[in-house]
Amino acid sequence: MAKHIDKRPTAHRVAAEVRFLIMSGEWEPGRKLPTTAQLEEQYGTSNVTIQRALNILKAEQLLEGRSGSGVFVRDRAPQTIEPAAYASPSTAGEPYSWVTEASKRQQRGSNRVLNVCEAPTPVRVAKALGVEPGEVAALRVRLGLLDNEPAELTHSYYPLDLASGTRLLDRRKIPGGSPTLLTEMGYPPREQDDIVAARSATTEEYELLEITGDTPVIEVFRIVYSDDRRPVEVTVMVKPAHLYKMGYHLTVS
Structure with missing residues (x-):
């Protein structure tokens, strides 16, 4: 069987992976996300791409940024x-x-x-x-x-x-x-x-x-x-x- 290749932009692929962790309950409400550097390493991509992915999820109200503290999973679970x-x-x-x-x-x-x-x-x-x-x-x-x-x-x-x-x-x-x-x-x-x-x-x-x-x-x-x-x-x-x-x-x- 031919391998299926995910052709979505990298930011959308990262957003999809993080979205799954939130929707499945793996990442619970209020959880602090890994640092940008950690996410860059985990997904093998750049800071700019990670920021784009996080902004997608913030717009969907799945993530929220807290000034001086980082990015967190929103307090209310799906x-x-x-x-x-x-x-x-x-x-x-x-x-x-x-x-x-x-x-x-x-x-x-x-x-x-x-x-x-x-x-x-x-x-x-x-x-x-x-x-x-x-x-x-x-x-x-x-x-x-x-x-x-x-x-x-x-x-x-x-x-x-x-x-x-x-x-x-x-x-x-x-x-x-x-x-x-x-x-x-x-x-x-x-x-x-x-x-x-x-x-x-x-x-x-x-x-x-x-x-x-x-x-x-x-x-x-x-x-x-x-x-x-x-x-x-x-x-x-x-x-x-x-x-x-x-x-x-x-x-x-």
Whole structure:
């Protein structure tokens, strides 16, 4: 087998190696990085290249420089989000689970509704809903924030015959979130299929999630089913990959 050669600029290769150490937990929050000289020796490159690599990671908020002390891994570790925690309806009177789950982590969760409209379905969404591509569906676009920082961008589609005349097409926030409303409407979420991928950000995602450089995003394409396995919601969720991880708990029978 031919050897695969990493043709990325050296600074990007070094940044990738250090990023891995941080994301994997090998380098813990608050850890002081080796000196520039030590990094030069470790990676066999120049001071200028090391500084470029560190600046890439500082822009991604993975590293922070402290005047007179050096460069440190940021104090907050990459955060694991468990998508399954947001699938169930909220308890009566409780806010959307995005808010309550954030509180459990000593964070402030909030949502910003960016758009609510009737929109043509993209091909994969149409296939998931069992309609023809381009057929109109209800669309809700939401920006989820944690401690006032953008953490997740979601585009959620609903069959138009189900959503018409309901709060799914209302610009206001939905008390308890869509799982609660769907349950009240007689379509309780019973199952969900998730497809997880990593890719480059679109311009919309780049701007709304305040992504820097070429940082990838994590995409979760989710189909939510109600009784008789009827698809009632299809959501595309996107998170900055350098700040968040996706966590799943599976029980094997």
